[in-house]
Amino acid sequence: MSAVGVVDRAGWAELVRNTGGRTLTPSVVLFTGPDQVLVGATARNSAVLQPDDCVQFIKREMGNPHYSFIDSHQVEHRPEQISAYLLRALADGAAEALGEPVEDVVITVPAYFDDTRRKATADAARIAGLNLLRLVNEPTAAAISYGVQHGDAGTVLVYDLGGGTFDVTLMRVSGDSCEVIATDGDRNLGGFDFDNALMRFVAERVAELGGEEDLLEDPYLTAEVRERCELAKTDLSQAHRTVVRVGSGRSAHAVEITRERFEEMIEPYLHRTEVLVEGLLEDAGTTWDQVDRVLPVGGSTRIPAVRALLEKLSGKKPDLRVHPDEAVCLGAAQLAAQVAAAAGSGAAPGKELAVRDVTSQSMGIVVTADDDASQLLNDVVIARNTAIPAMVERTYRTVAEDQDAVSVQLTEGEGEVLERVNILTEQPVELPSGLPAGAPLRLRMSYDTDGLVHAELFDETNDRRLGEIELERPLNLDAGRVDEMRAAMQRMTVG
Structure with a gap:
């Protein structure tokens, strides 16, 4: 689900209703023609x-x-374009409701999104014709909403389990600040996996009842089963049993599902969240006794088994005072008002929180081993869970006399083993002539408030800047392609 929020004249965040009169918009895109999209x-x-x-x-x-x-x-659409269709539809709907254009936006992303995914989200905003003020982590936005609405000081664990992703974030909230301590997550873990487990169960039962053996290989039947299973999942949050009816072959089949059986299906996924939560607390040096409140955020936290897991782990009942579907959007709206006011383009919100987030991924550089110049290692420069914005400098040395260039490879990931990290960019940098072996080269790496990384290299011998390391980001679109997609978007009918 997606939502749009604004801060009213009294300084309170509120959700904007879409053209259908609802505050939540399914994040679904339908292509009805070569230049027509429904959202x-x-x-x-x-x-x-x-x-x-x-x-x-x-x-x-x-x-x-x-x-x-x-x-x-036979029209191809990249993820950035599809996301742009969603953003454009949301912005147009908000503009209609508010009676004025919507151009400046704050967009929320899963806390565990890496540089590539954050850059892809920023590209989607540009393709949609929007001015991105800030990317904010979803658990952080939820904590902002909590802090503004309730103002309770203490250490808060935000357990954010949505339809497609999972994040867990530990933070300190006070009357005037929200400081993230640590964050972790899995971008491929959420309600979608619960739906898939239900679908497999239904398909197996239909086959046992004499229906089609390959129910989920037919795209039309698969779509029907998914829709019924999504409804069944919702029903099981209220009732202890439900029935999924599926038309298969010459007859329809009714598959009964109990809450107990459903909880057995999703237990492996919930266990994955438990491992991430416990690992986060260990990394942060925090025990459950030091956690004052647990905030469940995201539609999947309505599932009774999720809330029971949180109570078992923490020893306290989850704090349900924030709306699981709305808290993230309301917090983002509050932050947007603060950013706009700081830039002089909007009125100050009624209550402001100083927000301090952390890096979700470690950033580093490829170096040679001290005892073997042929062995390449990853050297972490900015560690995961470092407060941002952050800037770290580290000095390295040339390996040969009169070395004319170095190949700078920036990385993302944990540990020294090169095969376990992602190479963000590889760029040759020319060196001035006459440098001795072991000449110092200083790397300055920074991590901005959007979670994007920047780097510069300096020659300390001659006290000069060698240049900025351009992150070509081979996994992302280049600037020209983004501009082409933005122009193409203007020809699209999005509704």
Whole structure:
């Protein structure tokens, strides 16, 4: 689900209703023609009839260069474009409701999004014709909303389990600040996986009842089963049993599902969240006794088994005072008002919080081993969970006399083993002539408030700047391609 929030004249954040009169918009895109796109409830309701033209859960594919959606008109769409359609529809709907154009935006992202996925999200905003003020981590936005609404000081653990992603964030909230201590997560863990588990169970039962053996290989039946299973998942948060009815072959089949059986299906996924939560607390040097409140955020936290897990782990009942579907958006709106006011383009919100976030990924550089110049290692420069914005300088040395260049490879990931990290960019940098072996070269690496990394290299011998390391980001679109997609967006009818 997606939502749009604004801060009213009294300084309070509120959600903006879409053209259908609802505050939540399904994050679903339907391609109805070569230049026509539908977004939201209409698109979701048409998924069963037009599965080949419908795409959802695109957040999981952001920054994936190998993914593209090809609709029935044989038009290819990158994840950045699909996300841009969603953003454009949300902005247009908000503009209609507010009676004025919407151009400046703050967009929320999963806390565990890496540089590639954050850059892809920023590209989507540009393609949609929006001016991105800030990217903010979703758990941080939820904590902002909590802090503004309730103002309770203490250490808060935000457990954010949505439709496609999972984040867990530990932070300190006070009357005037929100400081993130540590964050972790899994960008491929959420309600979508619960739906898939239900779908597999239903397909197996239908086969046992004499229905089709390959129910989930038919795209139309798959779309129908997914829709029914999503409804069943919701029902099981209120009732102890439900029935999924599926038309298969010559007859319809009714598959009964109990809450107990459903909880067995999703237990492996919940265990993955438990491992991440416990690991986060260990990394932060924090015990459950030091956690004052647990905030469940995201639609999947409505599942009773999720809340029971949180109570078992923490020894305290989850704090349900923030709306699981709305808290992230309301916090982002509050932050947007603060950013706009600081830039002189908007009125100050009624209550402001100083927000301090952390890096979700470690950033480093490829270096040679001290005892073997042929062995390459990853050297972490900015560690995960460092407060941002951050700037770290580190000095390295040339390996040969009169060395004419160095190859700078910036990395993202943990540990020294090069095969376990991502190479963000590889760029040759020319060196001045006459440098001795072991000449010092200083790397300055910074991490901005949007979670994007920047780097510069300096020659300390001659006290000169050698230049900025341009992050070509091979997994992302180049600037020219983004501009092409932005121009193409202007020819699209998005509704």
